[in-house]
Amino acid sequence: xxxxxxxxxxxxxxxxxxxxxxxxxxxxxxxxxxxxxxxxxxxxxxxxxxxxxxxxxxxxxxxxxxxxxxxxxxxxxxxxxxxxxxxxxxxxxxxxxxxxxxxxxxxxxxxxxxxxxxxxxxxxxxxxxxxxxxxxxxxxxxxxxxxxxxxxxxxxxxxxxxxxxxxxxxxxxxxxxxxxxxxxxxxxxxxxxxxxxxxxxxxxxxxxxxxxxxxxxxxxxxxxxxxxxxxxxxxxxxxxxxxxxxxxxxxxxxxxxxxxxxxxxxxxxxxxxxxxxxxxxxxxxxxxxxxxxxxxxxxxxxxxxxxxxxxxxxxxxxxxxxxxxxxxxxxxxxxxxxxxxxxxxxxxxxxxxxxxxxxxxxxxxxxxxxxxxxxxxxxxxxxxxxxxxxxxxxxxxxxxxxxxxxxxxxxxxxxxxxxxxxxxxxxxxxxx
Amino acid sequence: xxxxxxxxxxxxxxxxxxxxxxxxxxxxxxxxxxxxxxxxxxxxxxxxxxxxxxxxxxxxxxxxxxxxxxxxxxxxxxxxxxxxxxxxxxxxxxxxxxxxxxxxxxxxxxxxxxxxxxxxxxxxxxxxxxxxxxxxxxxxxxxxxxxxxxxxxxxxxxxxxxxxxxxxxxxxxxxxxxxxxxxxxxxxxxxxxxxxxxxxxxxxxxxxxxxxxxxxxxxxxxxxxxxxxxxxxxxxxxxxxxxxxxxxxxxxxxxxxxxxxxxxxxxxxxxxxxxxxxxxxxxxxxxxxxxxxxxxxxxxxxxxxxxxxxxxxxxxxxxxxxxxxxxxxxxxxxxxxxxxxxxxxxxxxxxxxxxxxxxxxxxxxxxxxxxxxxxxxxxxxxxxxxxxxxxxxxxxxxxxxxxxxxxxxxxxxxxxxxxxxxxxxxxxxxxx
Numbered sequence: 001x002x003x004x005x006x007x008x009x010x011x012x013x014x015x016x017x018x019x020x021x022x023x024x025x026x027x028x029x030x031x032x033x034x035x036x037x038x039x040x041x042x043x044x045x046x047x048x049x050x051x052x053x054x055x056x057x058x059x060x061x062x063x064x065x066x067x068x069x070x071x072x073x074x075x076x077x078x079x080x081x082x083x084x085x086x087x088x089x090x091x092x093x094x095x096x097x098x099x100x101x102x103x104x105x106x107x108x109x110x111x112x113x114x115x116x117x118x119x120x121x122x123x124x125x126x127x128x129x130x131x132x133x134x135x136x137x138x139x140x141x142x143x144x145x146x147x148x149x150x151x152x153x154x155x156x157x158x159x160x161x162x163x164x165x166x167x168x169x170x171x172x173x174x175x176x177x178x179x180x181x182x183x184x185x186x187x188x189x190x191x192x193x194x195x196x197x198x199x200x201x202x203x204x205x206x207x208x209x210x211x212x213x214x215x216x217x218x219x220x221x222x223x224x225x226x227x228x229x230x231x232x233x234x235x236x237x238x239x240x241x242x243x244x245x246x247x248x249x250x251x252x253x254x255x256x257x258x259x260x261x262x263x264x265x266x267x268x269x270x271x272x273x274x275x276x277x278x279x280x281x282x283x284x285x286x287x288x289x290x291x292x293x294x295x296x297x298x299x300x301x302x303x304x305x306x307x308x309x310x311x312x313x314x315x316x317x318x319x320x321x322x323x324x325x326x327x328x329x330x331x332x333x334x335x336x337x338x339x340x341x342x343x344x345x346x347x348x349x350x351x352x353x354x355x356x357x358x359x360x361x362x363x364x365x366x367x368x369x370x371x372x373x374x375x376x377x378x379x380x381x382x383x384x385x386x387x388x389x390x391x392x393x394x395x396x397x398x399x400x401x402x403x404x405x406x407x408x409x410x411x412x413x414x415x416x417x418x419x420x421x422x423x424x425x426x427x428x429x430x431x432x
Numbered sequence: 433x434x435x436x437x438x439x440x441x442x443x444x445x446x447x448x449x450x451x452x453x454x455x456x457x458x459x460x461x462x463x464x465x466x467x468x469x470x471x472x473x474x475x476x477x478x479x480x481x482x483x484x485x486x487x488x489x490x491x492x493x494x495x496x497x498x499x500x501x502x503x504x505x506x507x508x509x510x511x512x513x514x515x516x517x518x519x520x521x522x523x524x525x526x527x528x529x530x531x532x533x534x535x536x537x538x539x540x541x542x543x544x545x546x547x548x549x550x551x552x553x554x555x556x557x558x559x560x561x562x563x564x565x566x567x568x569x570x571x572x573x574x575x576x577x578x579x580x581x582x583x584x585x586x587x588x589x590x591x592x593x594x595x596x597x598x599x600x601x602x603x604x605x606x607x608x609x610x611x612x613x614x615x616x617x618x619x620x621x622x623x624x625x626x627x628x629x630x631x632x633x634x635x636x637x638x639x640x641x642x643x644x645x646x647x648x649x650x651x652x653x654x655x656x657x658x659x660x661x662x663x664x665x666x667x668x669x670x671x672x673x674x675x676x677x678x679x680x681x682x683x684x685x686x687x688x689x690x691x692x693x694x695x696x697x698x699x700x701x702x703x704x705x706x707x708x709x710x711x712x713x714x715x716x717x718x719x720x721x722x723x724x725x726x727x728x729x730x731x732x733x734x735x736x737x738x739x740x741x742x743x744x745x746x747x748x749x750x751x752x753x754x755x756x757x758x759x760x761x762x763x764x765x766x767x768x769x770x771x772x773x774x775x776x777x778x779x780x781x782x783x784x785x786x787x788x789x790x791x792x793x794x795x796x797x798x799x800x801x802x803x804x805x806x807x808x809x810x811x812x813x814x815x816x817x818x819x820x821x822x823x824x825x826x827x828x829x830x831x832x833x834x835x836x837x838x839x840x841x842x843x844x845x846x847x848x849x850x851x852x853x854x855x856x857x858x859x860x861x862x863x864x
Contacts, residue, residue, distance in 0.1 A: 020725070024583065034650075035582045035766060132580060138726030140572075140580030147579075148564060148572030150467045151456065151746030218466075276732065279711075293452070293743035294570030297733035300708065301726065311725035314583030328760035334467060
């Protein structure tokens with residue numbers, strides 16, 4: 001503990017979340033200090049431009065544009081990072097850990113790409129590395145996987161973990177808007193960024209899933225291990241047909257075990273309407289953990305935003321401050337193994353929704369059914385929609401029985417090559 | 433830490449949960465040891481009758497009927513208690529804490545009645561006292577209130593926290609069975625005990641609510657602070673009318689702030705059908721926390737049973753074992769204040785459902801409306817059901833606008849005294 005019996009915090013980043021953290025630390029009486037059981041002082045705040053006006057009023061001398069003022073200050077006990085981006089954050093973490101500073105971060109990208117290495121480094125240096133805010137905002141899933149649920153063998157984690165995507169899908173489902181319109185609306189409300197790639201292509205969700213899987217299975221996973229498909233290919237009629245069959249469409253991030261490995265996947269999926277995940281709407285997130293002891297536990301809450309993310313950062317900060325106060329060893333970060341392999345998406349076994357645009361003529365369905373049968377895929381139900389007179393085309397929607405992904409991919413290639421098939425409209429996996 | 437570099441556990445109770453804990457500790461490789469980062473050994477198990485046959489095979493010499501073998505053994509680092517009942521458990525805890533043993537317990541009754549005192553004693557003796565399993569089984573709400581959500585000012589906790597009651601209410605709602613039949617069914621399935629008083633009268637829920645409120649508000653509350661009403665007065669038609677108005681009936685345990693105090697209440701309530709709590713069915717539990725930072729976070733899972741409760745006990749045990757291993761100071765238990773008073777149920781302000789059995793004659797509704805108006809209660813909607821020709825009586829269901837509990841109680845006395853009113857069928861509070 002620092003010599004003056006006060007815990008000193010160096011904060012990196014003063015955006016939406018950084019402002020929330022700084023405000024909470026400057027408030028009197030401080031709930032963080034009460035929970036930590038000792039004074040917690042904001043000593044330095046790293047920003048890019050110290051001259052820019054800020055919402056938060058900081059004591060003089062606290063703002064700095066030089067990371068060295070935090071990393072090189074032996075009085076600072078805890079580094080709190082809320083800048084985002086993997087570079088230079090990861091290097092800062094390494095330097096902080098090596099010089100005995102504890103780290104609290106909201107950085108999903110760093111934790112997904114370099115979390116395993118950083119956890120090992122923190123263990124070796126007997127400092128704490130906490131990252132509740134990196135996944136799920138106000139949903140306390142990181143800490144629960146590390147502690148409260150730690151005695152469970154986890155068979156699966158099924159999540160709606162990107163609020164932007166879920167907002168867009170909710171709009172598409174309820175208002176029957178096209179993807180582009182729903183996206184523009186989300187951008188207008190500040191839910192989606194100008195370049196929405198990270199959200200709508202599932203990159204953000206893949207980072208978060210990597211972090212959760214690493215904790216749940218005690219194994220090192222990387223973002224590249226995640227099979228990833230975005231939501232931009234969904235069309236309004238997919239939502240209509242899904243509803244007719246009794247399903248909602250949700251972008252799920254899933255980790256599950258089977259066949260001696262873990263499968264990690266992010267994609268839009270059909271979820272039965274009565275399922276709790278089907279009823280997670282708007283910018284809400286949800287995480288469903290299946291443990292061998294606890295059974296199925298669902299967490300539902302705000303996955304992002306100033307308040308929820310600040311809540312997570314401050315919870316970690318209070319825990320870390322107690323550790324510093326008591327000069328105690330950090331817990332939670334167990335040693336990671338390389339024991340579990342990653343199963344390829346080709347080995348996925350599930351039911352499929354397939355939408356085809358075909359020429360409106362007799363015998364088409366028979367050809368399609370044969371192509372599916374040739375790949376060992378059996379049909380559970382079929383919906384044939386009224387033909388479009390002008391283009392002389394019709395839409396066929398097929399729900400399959402459980403089939404293997406590789407077979408479905410092969411069948412779709414075959415079907416796409418059938419003369420009366422104009423286009424494979426969509427293939428969406430079903431998660432019961 | 434004990435001299436032989438192994439953490440020694442003394443277990444009290446070898447019932448359903450005790451068996452689960454013992455099995456997990458005896459299994460090799462031990463997930464608890466892996467999470468704790470050191471060997472964790474089951475040294476003694478206290479039972480009433482050592483000669484009774486058991487499902488779990490224990491090493492020779494482990495079983496004992498003498499609590500002294502655990503409390504007086506300096507080699508035992510952690511006492512794990514899963515016997516239940518406040519006597520003699522509370523005394524055992526005090527002795528264990530005073531002799532430097534850490535305590536993990538599933539005992540809601542002790543924690544509700546004497547938790548504040550025991551937490552203070554544990555703090556003073558620098559030992560850990562964890563009780564995740566005392567509330568919510570597999571739902572990690574205790575740890576989350578202590579740690580992950582600790583930075584929040586909590587405005588309310590709304591819960592479905594008794595699985596037996598929720599099972600009975602779910603049956604009554606879906607099968608339209610009478611209370612007595614649903615209870616008998618729950619008893620047949622082992623969900624309800626032979627004497628169901630603790631569950632159906634809300635005593636169990638009041639214990640759990642006391643524990644949650646103490647953690648959320650950092651104040652000492654007692655079971656007597658909880659206003660409590662059971663579910664045995666509900667009749668099948670209440671579920672039918674509730675549904676007609678768009679509501680479900682759930683037994684809720686609620687703590688919320690307002691008017692400078694905390695109100696604690698357990699009662700059956702009308703919950704809007706689209707609300708997540710309305711869709712918690714069967715033996716499932718749910719906890720909804722409203723925090724100033726995190727927003728509304730909902731936890732849903734199995735509230736009881738061998739697996740979920742064992743999960744909670746083992747999570748606490750692993751955390752405690754890490755503490756012992758590192759000779760670290762325990763965190764989490766903050767000092768409790770007496771700052772917040774308890775608000776009386778009389779001050780509750782909510783909407784009410786009132787069902788009356790009246791004589792089938794003209795002018796009755798006018799008299800009832802006048803009695804309500806005299807008490808400053810205004811009617812939002814009324815449902816008058818076809819009269820019963822034989823008894824010449826009719827049923828009137830009234831939904832009020834927000835009103836004060838004390839006014840409603842007064843009005844019901846007045847209404848009950850009106851000549852054409854045969855009986856007040858039910859009054860159920862509405863929780864939007």
